[in-house]
Amino acid sequence: QVHLVESGGGLVQPGGSLRLSCAASLSFGSIATMGWYRQAPGKQRELVALITIGGSTNYVDSVKGRFTISRDNAKNTVYLQMNSLKPEDTAIYYCNAGHVGLGFDVYWGQGTQVTVSS
Numbered sequence: 478q479v480h481l482v483e484s485g486g487g488l489v490q491p492g493g494s495l496r497l498s499c500a501a502s503l504s505f506g507s508i509a510t511m512g513w514y515r516q517a518p519g520k521q522r523e524l525v526a527l528i529t530i531g532g533s534t535n536y537v538d539s540v541k542g543r544f545t546i547s548r549d550n551a552k553n554t555v556y557l558q559m560n561s562l563k564p565e566d567t568a569i570y571y572c573n574a575g576h577v578g579l580g581f582d583v584y585w586g587q588g589t590q591v592t593v594s595s
Contacts, residue, residue, distance in 0.1 A: 499511070
């Protein structure tokens, strides 16, 4: 079982920055992948950024050069630094973790709202 706690969402003006954090607590096993997804009103949830335990990253094209994902393996925490935010980045952002225990399971955080508006 993995529990994810997110923080850092809020309201920011276009061009501003926010940093999201997601801490995972687990009783056994390890977190292989951690990532951020987002879902805007009326749209499907999409992958924003993903990072493996080895540090390999993947980003959706629309955030490349503006967002940076990082993780602290010792703390099982993933961060998403979001710069040059645009109104189209407005969405609920969900933390995601791929847990390797008895098998492989995916867990989700509760979501944090990011609103980019003047």
